[in-house]
Amino acid sequence: MPRALRALSVVVLLLAAAAALCAQAIEYSRPVETAPQQETIGGGYKTPAVQKPLPRGWWLDILDVVLLCAAMGASVWIVIKRRKRRWLVGLSIASLAYFGFYREGCICPIGSIQNVVVALADPKYSIPMVAIAVFFMPLVVAVFFGRAFCGGVCPLGAMQELVVIKPLRVPKRLDQGLGLLKYVYLALAILFALKPALTRDFLICRFDPFVGFFRFTGAPYMLATGGVFLIGGMFIGRPYCRYLCPYGGLLSWCSRLARKGVTITPDKELDCGLCTEACPYGAIDQMRAVGRKCLYCARCYASCPCDGELAQAKKALVGIGGAQ
């Protein structure tokens, strides 16, 4: 009996829902066959085509993904193989120009977290292929090489990377405490994305601090937070990436597994500590690079007297000196 009742209530509810749906959508069709048409107007009249701007072509989507891959590859190559800070800055600027200002910040792994979550939870939600690719590729790269996406590819990161002027050292305790914020943010974003379709909210996109700059317009609160992050970013290295970016949280988990990454080579090091001082992100702990915190900026290489640009310059100089 209770089962029958339950079934009945379900049926009633379904009917009510169906009725509500029907009430929502009033038929949108009108008998307009008597409106004058091309053949009855005469005078050689031709009906103009309806203006219908088409979406971006699929090949542009593929181009985006290819460029993302290429940029990550370049980031890995520049940082791990070439160890050149200057080249990386160039890559950052290029990424900022394309993914930031040209694509207006909307091919974005950070936001794609929500798409993926919704797609996993909601059977009706259809996720764009680009979003899938954009979500997973940086993670896969992180599993092998660390957070290559963060340095030189992510436009949000690049923006903050470029404004770092005089990074202050954040006390370790505070750094760790603030670092937990991003997981809270991630959890909230997932929670809000899991809500039913109409109340669903994409928190990460809504509070994206820099997208307003990329679009040259945005809600005042967005631009204001972006400004605060940029000004703060002059003195605290990449505050959004380190403390708020939910995708950064995922990347740091993945990068724990990375075998290759930014390393302080033990048999070459001098224990001089210059790299630790140069790292604005507190990612070098006791003379060793911490992969999950390292944002691939290559500053440590730039500052190293034994390796990287300075050492290469030195080598060249010694060569000249020897020749004389």
Next chain:
Amino acid sequence: MSDAVSRRELLSKLVRGSVLAGMGGAALFLVKKANGEIVWQVDASRCVNSRLGEVGVEACTLCTSECVVSLSAVRAVNDFSKCGRCNVCPAYFDITSAVNELGLPSQKLCPRDAITRKMIGAADPEDPANNFYEYVIDEEKCDGCGRCVMKCKAPLGLGSITLKVRYNKCLDCNRCAISLSCPKDAVTQVPKMAGLEIKLAEHTE
């Protein structure tokens, strides 16, 4: 010593492999689900401006003010196959304004003057002022305020003008800002092909 190291390596390899496999599985599952892309589109049967039965209300202009793109990605589209080509188009003229010496309303409706009016066909020699007119909406000027849509709908007009998302401008935000504020939930995600129904309808003709 070396034994321990290799064991640790093996372990890390295992973990990495399983993480990769997990991600691959999730990606595959999602790829299977990603059947057809979705785009934001205005549902004409829900939009206040075009929905049948809404009379005596002011046009809703949220599509203009809420879009994150500086000139809204929503615009009014005139479907010429339905357009009555009226002499006094209520979407072109403000038909409540006083009549001028030409016998037409003195005021245009569009605040941005985005609609052009052009006589078409042969003129009636007996009454040259009364004829068929073609109304073309300039995509570059229109910002989707929906005033013309509101006026074009039945019973006054034929409802040939509706609001559409222009895809070349739309950023396809995860959550369309217009849809958040739309009082009738008229901005919905539809499969890409259905979103292009005007184009498809033309092709099938």
Next chain:
Amino acid sequence: MTSAQLRRAAWAAGAVILAGIAILTADWVIASIRAPRDDRTVKALQQKVKEDPAVSAKLDAEQKRITDARRARRIRDRAVGWTLIACSAIFLGAVKRLIARSAPKAVEMSRIAAPISTGKKRKRKRKTCCGAHAHDPAAALDLGFVDEAVAQHGRGREAAIPLLQAIQQHYRYLPDEAMRRLCEITDITPAEIAGTSSFYGQFRSTPVGKHIVRVCHGTACHVAGARQISDELRRRLKIPEGFDTDADRMFTLEEVACLGCCSLAPVLMVDEHTAGRLTPATAAAALEEVEEKEPA
């Protein structure tokens, strides 16, 4: 670019940035104040035009004005936005360079000299910049070469390294007087000289001995008693605290971070010759070997 120019650029860019932000904010405030007022005006005119067709022109003009104003605002904001980006680039670039040149950075640079001279010595070295060095043939120094070198390599900052190289080659080290002279007649600042000369291992601020003795003070060597080795050599060579070259200018003692052969700790290198598993006694012997080889 000189520091003054950079400073000027930074100030100018900063001012433009502030002005841009002010313009944008003002624009936004004005627009948000104006919008409702414009709406009211248009509504009122729309009411009027229902009776009087003559008002139509006025309403048209009003709507055109509002549309134009909004369009102009968009264009203006975009232009200001691009200006802001450009100015931020200038500002950041200038400020970063300035900071790189400022004193604390130079100290950091000198830290790089750690493998060549110990911290204690570095402190001392700065003092010797002003005071006379015991070994320094200060009085006899002929500064004419500095002028010659400057004439050959130029006065710009980019010439710093070639100049220093030339001076080092000539005097075999970088005498303080020569450095002072260099600062006087070129654009190179003392900080830059200090930074550059202390960074590159090949530059020395004190006269160098005939042989360089590098004593490894890496972790392994340190544990194995590198300190005792160094002390023993100092005692043997009678090198006073704060100096690194003996009175005969035969040996120059260096403490380096690592020589890369920890398994031989403690290690030292005399020129290209390496000696490992040292004790204080054998260390002295290693030097003697070289001394003996020396064709006296």
Next chain:
Amino acid sequence: MQYRQLRIISGKGSGPAEFREALRGIALDKQGRLYAAGDSEVKVFDTEGALVRRWPAALAPHSVAVAADGAVWVGQTGQIEIFNAEGKPRRVWKDGARMGRVTSLGFFNGFVLVGNSAERCIHRFDATGKFLNTIAKNNPLEGLHIPNGVVDFGIDAHGVIHVANPGKHRVERFSLDGALLGHMGKFTGPDPTGFSGCCNPTNVAVAGLNLLCVTEKAGPRAKIYDYAGQLIAIIDAGFDPLTKNMDVAVDGRGRVFVSDTAKLAIFVFEPVGGPLS
């Protein structure tokens, strides 16, 4: 001149006297009985508004008219269905080419006039059904300008056809052989003396010797004009704001019957102080 509402006949509902989905056309016979065509049937009401009889039609009707012999003609898509006065089907007159959509019917001196909104014109046939000529087609627009999809006309005692041409905001007068005799009315915007909106008037009926009754949409109302275009009266009471193409009929006593296509009811108005003519 004033009109007052006399009664409301029928309405939306599932009762025998009510219409479920649509009310398309109304007509009056000589006795003053009201014929209303809607849904898929014809209903007959007496002068007091009581249902007399009802019968089903083959297709959804667009219009209805009563011939001189009392036969009931029902205009449909592609055909006219003819019933006798009791509702017995007599015959179906099919003519796919000339009866695309019969939205109005008229009789004069044995001629049959068929308003075809698909062609946007009126076809004239003789009593035997032979096609004679087409009316209101010979303009550069190749027909009436009717964005609303309804051709509606009335015939006065002299055989002059008064056709609503809403796209041109006027009522045009044609002779039986198709000559344009003249027109009345023009667009006047909010001023009620002329026709407002985008395409008005939508329907027209002859209301006496020198009078026409027209209906407008958005906002819906009926108006009485004389042939010269002088506004005599406005009847604006209780119509659904969404209604359009309200069919109109006027009886011998000057009562005005207006069908509300949204409320699916027929509003009856009566002139205060007797008929005017």
